[in-house]
Amino acid sequence: MDWDKLRIFHSVAEAGSFTHAGEQLNLSQSAVSRQISALEDSLKVPLFHRHARGLILTEQGELLYRTAHDVFGKLSMVEAQLAESKDRPKGPLKITTTVAFGTIWLAPRLSEFMDLYPEIEVELILSDKELDLGMREADVAVRLQPPRQAELIQRHLLTAQIHVYGSPQYLKKYGTPQSAEDLDDHRLLAYGSATKPPLPDLDWILHEGRDSKNPRKPALKINNLYGMMKALEGNAGLGALPDFMHQGETAGLVQVLPDLEGPQFDAYFVYAEEMRSSNRISVFRDFLLRKVAESKF
The missing domain is CATH 3.40.190.10 (Periplasmic binding protein-like II)
Structure with a gap:
């Protein structure tokens, strides 16, 4: 399977139209359409239902999208690991936790972390819904309940009342x-x-x-x-x-x-197995453990 065509297919599936995908990829709408048609010809299956309001994935397209999404998520994770310096942690770090914990406890402490590691690009995503760490919706999470996904690594942070x-x-x-x-x-x-x-x-x-x-x-x-x-x-x-x-x-x-x-409830520091060797995650975990030890719960 042609990786360039697969990359374009993934963008189209997420954007829902050739035009929007082309804007993201810096390609013309016609160029994107040709690449998708060529991919469908090579696979001998239709990937999209085309209609006036946009595109809808076919059953075969859904199967290919799920696989491509998983592959590109893992490639993005590997790319971040390869780019990260072993001596000085750097690069993006997406953190997710609940609205209350993130707003009240975590956000006020991030300034200190940013001062310690200025080359780490911190993004805090606050949501009471659990984001999928395996699909790289975030790199790490602070969860106020034990993680349900067995493949995630968890470290107990605190017990509170x-x-x-x-x-x-x-x-x-x-x-x-x-x-x-x-x-x-x-x-x-x-x-x-x-x-x-x-x-x-x-x-x-x-x-x-x-x-x-x-x-x-x-x-x-x-x-x-x-x-x-x-x-x-x-x-x-x-x-x-x-x-x-x-x-x-x-x-x-x-x-x-x-x-x-x-x-009583417990909070956990959680991340995907693939991120085990990430220096960004290691230093953030250690920072959290230190700040928890300083807090009174």
Whole structure:
């Protein structure tokens, strides 16, 4: 199979049109179309359904795309490894983690890492959805649950707890609960069920001190921990947050019922097996472990 044609096919499949792929490849639309037609002729199968609104992969095209995507992802990984200096880590480093952990804990510490390793090009991707490290959607991840993919390398980073928090203004107005049963008399925030939460059993506050068949009804549901934290700062009520959020810009929140502990969770540093020898990943892992040791969870 011709690698140049395969590279053009991969770009077309991702762009969805000859024109957009041509712009990315710096080729004319007609040149891209000819290369795809030549590839289809050599394989003796159609790869795209062509229609007025763009291109759709055929069943054979889907099979070739998945394989090509995997191959080019691995080639990109090898290219990054070959280009990296053994003496001085350099090159791109895509880091992904949840919105809350990345915003509150990780982002404020990246300046120090950038000062230590100015030749590493850091990109932080915040998403509560897990990106596919095997397909190079990111190089490394900090996950707040054990990774599900067996082929990923994981290093335990920290163990943390979840507690109940509220703003001083809210507590002044509505009082401070003295027991789990007192939560019945307060406005409670919950993550809800619209999307999968980044931590297990995040809405335990609705069940604590109650019959499990009769949970409390939340006053407000927000499917994002950072959004929940901002609502708590705005005096919306009481809510459960992981302890890593009770620092920095969240210092204004007050922990209530300190003896009432929510689910414990672990965070992991995760990366693909192919990146094991990367100096960029090694130094970032060591940096994270050092910053975790300095933090209080």
